[in-house]
Amino acid sequence: MSIVNTFSLQSNRQIKINFDGGDLSSDAGLLLIKEFAAKIGFVKLIKKNFKTNDKSVRLHKDHENLLQMIYQIISAYFQDDCADELTLDPVFQAILDKESLASQPTLSRFFNRMDEDTLIQFDDIDKNLRDIIYSIKRPEHVLLDLDSTLFGTYGKQEGEGFNFHYQAHGYHPLLCYDGLTGDLIKAELRDGTLYCSNGADKFMKSIFQEYLERGINTYCELPVNLRLKSIYPHKCWIFYGNIGEPVVVNTH
16 A cells, blocks of 8 residues: 555544555456356357357457457446446456457447347357256246337337337347246347237247257256247147147137
8 A cells, every 4th residue: 555645534543545446346246247157158158159250350359249248238338338438347357358348339340240140140059058057957847938029229220110019119029038937048130110929920930940859858848838928819839849749729
């Protein structure tokens, strides 16, 4: 502690104040998240399976940018320009093993390089991650919970549109979660103008096909129930691995 930068309170000489606190961060919890991600192989999975169709040699690699954004979102830094404030944050430097983070312009260019191939990569990463987790412990039941939602937009982004159901502009993706564990099963980005159930049959067919190809017992030991909420409010799918096709049950 520097004597020059230290002074004592006149009311109590035992209390000393120093403003040379060194590198500080309020995001130390990310160190534990990084440890968990490393233990389950998530970091290696991203590095191995994610790459945009970019041939340029860049200082900040694609997988590094993706991990940076994931950690930023976990820490509630949702905006791209938050990266400029975090560029020398000691915790972010430690978990990303970099001297400085990618800047906001670098992240914007990174997002602009994403295309349909990167969306397919995200889907494959999600499948592989579930394989890893379920190899540790398979759930006894799976409840496939399908619904659409609105991602609001505030500009003229490609594919955004006015959705009459939500009375707002944005994207209208389909999302399927395990309703019991909260695990993301599949996501599909869609035009904002599309109706809730538009393309839902094709979307679910791809999930059923995955379960058939990988084996229903890879994911659970018992039948899979499917809840469709506002997509198809009067139908329920019960998927049996030994049958090979879903059974549709009307719930009027």
